[in-house]
Amino acid sequence: MITLRLGPADLARIRFGSRPHPVGTAILASQTLRDPALAARMPDLAARAQAASASTAALRHLLPARGLLPDFLTPYSGIDSVAAGIESIRATPRRRITAELTETYANLPPSLWRRRLVAADPEVLDLLMAAVHRYFDEVLAPVWSQLTLTHRSHVEHRARTYARCGVDGLLSELHPAIRWRPPILEIDSWWSAELSGNGEGLLLIPGPFAGLRPRVLVPAGGPVLLVYPVQILTKRASTSIDPLAQLLGGTRAAVLRQLAEPGRHTTTELSRRVGVSISSASEHAAALRAAGLIDSERSGGAKVHWLTPLGVHLLAGDVRPPTGLLG
Template identity: 55%
Template structure:
């Protein structure tokens, strides 16, 4: 469990990252795409990673050897600088002082067997760092490059939805709707996750930078560096698009995303707000907004059960889907 205590200076500077960081995203993805839950959030990159051959497969082997398979990555590998390109991100990594590289890599390797390449990487050896940079560039271009436009669209989609939630519910409502593992209360952001480290941290006074990403991994991550905003990266699935050219009268009536939510509620299962968001490929806050709009239209009913809100179709909603009252309503 992580507790992050934010002061007024931090809360006055809460904002979303302008865009995904090419190098930071790639490094998180190298870990995250081995997780089945994350692979479902980003099926395109997951498929390309699994199908890698030749130089891309060799690059993946280098990265798997140099990076921990799970858990905390050395902080210097996910810089805030270098947003422009992979090359700029790698340049930001190369600019990190050698002492910091050695300390953070040594900590990351604490439970890994030593190998010649790992020892050279931990010493910030120029040849080892060059090998790492080339492998990362090759892997990024082959696995993430073909999907970068969709990843960027997904980021913008989630930021737009979260911004609307902020406007409607304030900062308290926004922070409590980011992810089921994130809770905001009494100036403390608590991350209740199966984490590889536990701590109680204070903000830096430079704000909180929020970054939704389908490649964050199965749980939120936090980066705290002096004189920098605290970075909070949290899982956010890619939106699932309606097939190009396919006729969709319901989508034209309700909007593609809201129609997808309604259709999901027409299937079997226990439809919590979180489950709806994951199934449709939208944030939890966006799923809540869409469910609320459908409820206001009389198409959906919602009840609270413990800490979750369960949704199901009303007879009117089932009729709109074309199944009448006998259509499965996705009850509890």
């Protein structure tokens, strides 16, 4: 059990992650889908993970099948892409890699590759990062927009809880393994500790691959990170008719769906991904913005676009909070 004492400064700075972290999600998924009970809840993903097992074997050997993972493998930065997340991991100081892996491997049998990774051997770290990249591409990429919508729908639902019930209501309803007894947050996690917030707040991450228990990361000089389990938003049964395309038009629907994918979505990037001219992408974005489905802002020489809550719910196929996200 972790007890986390939150002071006024922490309670004033509670926020949610803006979107799923590609590398962090891949690391957690690679562990969670090794648990037969958890894998049975996500059979399609589990089947893809099994099909990718040969090319991602380094993940299974170098990371434990359950429980604690080294914090440096779930970084705060590098959220924009798999490559950015991997670069963030590569920038981890050698001393931290050694310290965290020594603790992680305490109850695992030693091996040459584990010893080399504890020593921050660049060759073995490269092997692990290549396996992470392949795992994302082969297992998660086909459902990344679905995972993004799960995250955003859950955050929007919790935001409404906060608006109605304040901090007490938000923290009381996160997950059955999380209990709010002001000013203490009790978390039934994989390890035990008595912690205090550092005034940097609490960063909440709804994680379909968190596993059976919430996960807590307490970095120096940053907010406490709390990843807690939620269920993946399930898609409605597919039909030969695309209702979103009927509503918006095929190209406009494609632009909206592209905005649920990971990355920074500029007008130029949208035109490339959807296969239209830049001027056409700009016109479609303007129409979606006028309908309240996306927001945009100028950043340097580019215009960047993202989904609004209404756009998230339209893509999710239901304007109500999906009950499957409340687990």
